[in-house]
Amino acid sequence: MAYSAENLIEVSDLVVKYGDRAVLDGVTLNVRRGETIVILGGSGSGKSTLLRTLVGLMRPSAGCIMFDGMDFTQMSHEDQLELRKKMGVSFQSSALFGSMTVAENVSMPLYEHTKLEKSTIDIMVKIKLELVGLSGFEDYMPAELSGGMKKRAGLARAMAMDPEVIFYDEPSAGLDPIVGAGLDALILKLKQTFELTSIVVTHELASVELIADRVCMLDGGTVVGFGTLDEVKASPHSYVRQFFERRPNEEGEDEAAYLRTLTGGNA
């Protein structure tokens, strides 16, 4: 894929393997500056692996990831660390450090990567927490927060270094619809306020409609649909149709798969 200044991230022919099994098999996609891409797919489709590879937690066995024109997979460890400062990640389990307060969690990247005074950092932490609607919770421990609040605190930490791109792993998984909708609204607000590029992994159709500029649909480690939500919805691809129509797998298919699991894949 030719490099274009419009794209912040360009992924081409990405292959990621667990042992001999290719979890991602030739994924190609591009993320434009300031847009929100939703990566959709069923369980085991490779969407979480794609996210982990994009943020550098997994190494691809082939293909490349261009980040702002630089190949993320080929650069030195030092350069990767520099680049990671431009990325924020909101984890599925929020991944707050359990032994630190909310404020300490949010301030950690600032203390480690900047030489700012403590008073400045305190103010920045307050601003970030206010941004996600958690003012006044500075001294709470993560264990004292509800699921939605943890997600928000994790998001505040991801935003601490004012990243250019933010990755969300299942932002509304395990939350009730109202709290989930609140997070969707927050994702939109962050995007509009900071012109953030956002990459969201989810399978919540309701939030996709609200936040997605474009949708990338994965099945079995390959891209089966990529474009605006309407374009993807109009796709004739059988898996895409099944996904949006919420049809279960055919009984027959299930039985064949079940037999294969019983016989160790030799049936």
Place this chain on the structure above:
Amino acid sequence: MSALVGYTGRVFLAGLHDFLTACKLLVDTAFWIVVAPLRGKGLRFRAATEQFVSVGYDSLPIVMLISLLLGAILAMQSAYQLESFGVGYLVPDLVAVAAMRELAPLMTAILITGRSGSAFTAEIGTMKVSEEIDALEVMGLNPIKYLVVPKFIGTTLAVPLVTAVATFTMIIGGFLLSALYLGQDATIYLERSADSVTAKDFATGFVKSVFFAIVICLVGVYRGFEVEGGAEGVGKKTTSSVVTSIFLVIVVDVIFTYMFFSEG
């Protein structure tokens, strides 16, 4: 037969893989302790101090209590044997030398494995399960520097010092039993204790305790990073961490005891 050979081979290869990965972990840790601070990347002194306190200071009450009792046991057992040869006055020599060369380092290592080695595995394992390790990495923070180095520094400083305290308490335990129960002369007992130990006995105990500390920390941390799955994974690896650590401590003990023994 071929199944047995295959099994042995697999166990050996798994062990070799563990060993090589643990060596890499040790090299990485050494890099973050020695080289990285010279390049201005800093060392987390506060975290290391906290680990030192938690591994060392906090374990003192239980270590001292057990050492006191073990010292008394040692005195009784040696008196039982030595007095039958009419050399009961040698009890302090035996207690002091056995405590310093062998029992205090080994007992301390086993206790600290149970207290801290298991805690290292559980802490890092839980962090791994809850994606906290991933969070560190994506923030550009090295998990070795953040989690392993403070534990490594804290443990390698704490274990030899706790071992010294344990040695002393063990000698006191033997002394109290001998003076109060066996009716030996207190002054003579203490004099004999002090005279019987040589610099080499001290070196044996000290060197052992340093290597025990390295084993405890490395195994605890290594098993922690191996955790997969959920709470069950943490439990399994914590158990395995304690078993592996105690086993390796004893292997290291045999090696060093042999080295100091064979050199006369």
